[in-house]
Amino acid sequence: xxxxxxxxxxxxxxxxxKGINLTVNAxxxxxxxxxxxxxxxxxxxxxxxxxxxxxxxxxxIYKGDNLLELKAEERAQRGIFLAFQYPVEIPGVSxxxxxxxxxxxxxxxxxxxxxxxxxxxxxxxxxxxxxxxDEEFLYRGVNEGFSGGEKKxxxxxxxxxxxxxxxxxxxxxxxxxxxxxxxxxxxVNELRSKERxxxxxxxxxxxxxxxxxxxxxxxxxxxxVKSGDKELSKELELKGYSWLHSEGPAA
Amino acid sequence: MKKFTELVTPFASVAEDExxxxxxxxxxxxxxxxxxxxxxxxxxxxxxxxxxxxTSLWELTQQSFNHQALxxxxxxxxxxxxxxxxxxxxxxxxxxxxxxxxxxxxxxxxGVTIRPFSQSLDTxxxxxxxxxxxxxxxxxxxxxxxxxxxxxxxxxxxTMVKKPIELLVIQSGTTDNLATHLRNMIMxxxxxxxxxxxxxxxxxxxxxxxxxxxxxVLADNAELFHYKLQKESKNAIHxxxxxxxxxAGSQWHTNNISLGAKLVRNDVHSLLEGEKxxxxxxxxxxxxxxxxxxxxxxxxxxxxxxxxxxxYKGVLDDKSHGVFNGKVIVHKDAQKTxxxxxxxxxxxxxxxxxxxxxxxxxxxxxxxxxxGSTVGQLxxxxxFFLRARGLDExxxxxxxxxxxxxxVLDRIPNDTIxxxxxxxxxxxxxxxxx
Numbered sequence: 241x242x243x244x245x246x247x248x249x250x251x252x253x254x255x256x257x258k259g260i261n262l263t264v265n266a267x268x269x270x271x272x273x274x275x276x277x278x279x280x281x282x283x284x285x286x287x288x289x290x291x292x293x294x295x296x297x298x299x300x301i302y303k304g305d306n307l308l309e310l311k312a313e314e315r316a317q318r319g320i321f322l323a324f325q326y327p328v329e330i331p332g333v334s335x336x337x338x339x340x341x342x343x344x345x346x347x348x349x350x351x352x353x354x355x356x357x358x359x360x361x362x363x364x365x366x367x368x369x370x371x372x373x374d375e376e377f378l379y380r381g382v383n384e385g386f387s388g389g390e391k392k393x394x395x396x397x398x399x400x401x402x403x404x405x406x407x408x409x410x411x412x413x414x415x416x417x418x419x420x421x422x423x424x425x426x427x428v429n430e431l432r433s434k435e436r437x438x439x440x441x442x443x444x445x446x447x448x449x450x451x452x453x454x455x456x457x458x459x460x461x462x463x464x465v466k467s468g469d470k471e472l473s474k475e476l477e478l479k480g481y482s483w484l485h486s487e488g489p490a491a
Numbered sequence: 492m493k494k495f496t497e498l499v500t501p502f503a504s505v506a507e508d509e510x511x512x513x514x515x516x517x518x519x520x521x522x523x524x525x526x527x528x529x530x531x532x533x534x535x536x537x538x539x540x541x542x543x544x545x546t547s548l549w550e551l552t553q554q555s556f557n558h559q560a561l562x563x564x565x566x567x568x569x570x571x572x573x574x575x576x577x578x579x580x581x582x583x584x585x586x587x588x589x590x591x592x593x594x595x596x597x598x599x600x601x602g603v604t605i606r607p608f609s610q611s612l613d614t615x616x617x618x619x620x621x622x623x624x625x626x627x628x629x630x631x632x633x634x635x636x637x638x639x640x641x642x643x644x645x646x647x648x649x650t651m652v653k654k655p656i657e658l659l660v661i662q663s664g665t666t667d668n669l670a671t672h673l674r675n676m677i678m679x680x681x682x683x684x685x686x687x688x689x690x691x692x693x694x695x696x697x698x699x700x701x702x703x704x705x706x707x708v709l710a711d712n713a714e715l716f717h718y719k720l721q722k723e724s725k726n727a728i729h730x731x732x733x734x735x736x737x738x739a740g741s742q743w744h745t746n747n748i749s750l751g752a753k754l755v756r757n758d759v760h761s762l763l764e765g766e767k768x769x770x771x772x773x774x775x776x777x778x779x780x781x782x783x784x785x786x787x788x789x790x791x792x793x794x795x796x797x798x799x800x801x802x803y804k805g806v807l808d809d810k811s812h813g814v815f816n817g818k819v820i821v822h823k824d825a826q827k828t829x830x831x832x833x834x835x836x837x838x839x840x841x842x843x844x845x846x847x848x849x850x851x852x853x854x855x856x857x858x859x860x861x862x863g864s865t866v867g868q869l870x871x872x873x874x875f876f877l878r879a880r881g882l883d884e885x886x887x888x889x890x891x892x893x894x895x896x897x898x899v900l901d902r903i904p905n906d907t908i909x910x911x912x913x914x915x916x917x918x919x920x921x922x923x924x925x
Binding site: 291312333398 | 870872880884894
C-alpha cells in the first residue's frame with residue numbers, strides 16, 4: 241500500500257524528516273508515536289500533500305505510484321485521507337455541501353456516477369450513526385462553532401463516507417474527553433478492514449487502548465528510532481520518551 | 492482636457508433641445524432651471540472633493556455622449572430571459588425609453604400605482620427632489636436637468652403588494668456612448684409593504700453612461716424591501732444616487748449588488764427621521780479586470796430609538812479597485828441608537844486595491860454602535876483542507892469565495908429573490924485563477 245523510503249523533508253531550510261523508512265501493507269494499523277517536535281505532523285502533511293515542505297531526498301510509493309508527484313487533491317481522489325489535528329472552520333460552506341463535493345470528487349476519479357440527492361442523504365445518515373452525530377450538523381457551516389469533539393467526529397464521518405484506502409489520523413485523540421475518545425475510536429474500528437490501512441499519529445498510549453495497532457513506531461528527531469508491537473507503546477508510557485535517549489538510538 | 496464650461500454647455504444644450512417630459516409644468520421648469528444653475532456652479536465633482544478622493548470622473552469629460560437612442564427592439568422572449576424574476580410587476584426601459592409592450596403592468600393590485608416616470612410627473616410634485624440634494628455635487632443636478640424616464644411606484648396605506656416590482660433597465664448596445672438620466676420615485680404610504688428590484692443590464696460591451704437617482708419615501712410603519720442588481724456593459728460608467736426618508740416605525744432593507752460596468756459610483760443615504768425606524772443597508776461588489784467601484788453610504792440617525800445595520804462585502808480580483816466609505820451619523824437627539832456597520836473585503840490578486848473607511852460620528856451619549864472593516868485573502872488552511880478532501884484547486888477557491896460572499900445574500904429574506912440573485916452571483920464570481 242504505502243512505502244516510504246529514506247524520506248528527508250525540510251521547512252524553510254530546516255530539516256525535519258531525516259531519513260524515514262516505513263512500509264504499510266493493506267489492512268495494517270500502524271501507530272507512530274513520538275515527543276513534540278519529532279516530525280509527526282510534518283510526516284502526515286507531507287503524505288497528504290500540503291504546500292511548504294521541501295523533499296530533499298527519498299521517495300514515497302503509494303499503490304505503485306510516486307506519491308510525491310501528485311497534488312493534494314489527486315492523492316485524496318486516489319484514496320488517501322488525512323484526518324486533521326486541527327480541522328478548520330469554514331463558515332458559508334455547509335457540511336452537507338462539503339461531504340457531497342468530496343464524495344463526488346472521489347467517485348468521479350473512480351469512474352462512478354455522482355450520487356443523486358436521495359441516495360447521498362441516506363448514505364450520509366447511515367454514516368452519521370457510526371459517529372453518533374445529529375443530522376443538524378449537516379446543515380451548519382463546516383466545523384463552524386463545533387466543539388473539539390464534534391470536529392473530530394466530523395473528520396471520522398468524512399472518512400467513513402469517503403472509504404479511503406489509506407487513512408492518516410493526525411492526533412485524532414487530542415482534545416477529546418473519554419466519551420468522545422470512545423465514540424471516535426469505535427468509528428475508526430468499524431472502518432478497519434483487510435483492504436484499508438491506517439496510520440495513527442499520537443503522543444499518548446491512551447488512544448492505542450481503543451484502537452489497537454498492529455505495529456508501533458517511535459519517531460524521534462525525524463527518524464524512526466524503534467519499532468515493535470503494541471507492547472512498545474506501553475513500555476513508552478511507563479518510561480517516557482527520554483528512555484529512548486538514555487538507551488541510545490536503536491541504530 | 493476639456494474645460495469645465497465646454498463640458499457644461501453640451502449638457503445644457505441637450506436640455507434645450509431635448510423633448511424632456513413635463514415642460515408644461517411650471518414647478519418642474521423652476522426645478523430644472525435651478526438644476527442648471529447648480530450644475531453650472533459645481534459641475535462634475537473632482538478628486539479634490541474629499542468624498543471623491545479615490546474616484547475620477549475625468550473620463551466623462553473626454554467623450555461626448557448621445558442623448559437620443561437609435562430605435563431598437565428586444566423580443567418578449569429575450570426580455571423574459573434577462574429579467575430577474577418571472578412572477579413580478581415589471582417596468583421595462585430600453586436605452587432610456589419606456590417599453591409598454593414588454594412591461595407587465597396589467598391587473599395591478601388595488602392600491603398600487605406603477606407608472607413610467609414620464610407619465611407620472613403630475614403626481615410627484617410634493618416629493619420629487621426632497622430626498623436628495625443638488626448642492627455641491629453636480630451629478631444630481633445633472634440628473635434633475637435631464638431626467639426623462641424611470642419608474643414611479645406608489646403604494647397606498649395598509650396595502651401589502653403581493654408581487655415584487657422589477658424595474659428592468661436594459662442597455663441594448665445599439666447606440667454608442669448613450670447617456671441616460673433616470674429618476675425613480677418609490678413612495679409607500681403608512682403601513683404599506685412592497686418589494687422593489689432595480690435591475691440594470693447591458694447586452695453588449697459598448698460604452699455608455701447611466702446616471703440614476705432613486706428616491707424612497709416611507710411613511711409611518713411602511714416597509715420596503717429594496718434590491719439593486721447592476722450588470723451593465725463592462726465599458727459602462729454607472730453613477731447612482733439612492734436616498735430614503737423614513738418616518739416613524741418604517742423599515743428600509745436595501746441590498747446593492749454590483750457586478751458590471753467599468754466605473755461605478757453608488758451614493759446610498761438613509762435619513763431616519765421617525766422614532767423606531769430602521770435601515771438595513773447591505774451591498775456586495777464582485778470586481779475583476781480593471782473595474783472600479785466606489786460605494787459611499789451614509790445613515791443619519793436623527794431621533795431617538797432608531798436602528799441601522801450595514802454590511803458591505805467585496806471580492807476583488809485582477810487590477811480592480813474598490814472604495815468603501817460608510818458614514819453613520821448619530822445626531823444629538825438620537826439617544827438609544829443601535830447601529831452596526833461593517834465592510835469586509837477578499838482580495839484575490841496582488842494587483843487589486845481596496846480603500847475602506849467605515850466612519851461613525853456620534854453626538855448622543857446613550858447609544859450602542861459598532862463598526863469595522865477587514866481586508867483579507869483566501870485562507871491557506873481552508874484551501875488545503877478542501878484539497879485534501881479531493882476538491883481541485885479551482886473548485887476549492889471558488890467555493891471559499893462563494894462562502895465569503897454568500898453572507899450578504901443570506902440576509903435577503905425573500906427566498907425567490909435570494910435564489911435568483913445566487914444564480915447570478917455564481918456565474919460572476921471571480922476565481923482568482925493564477
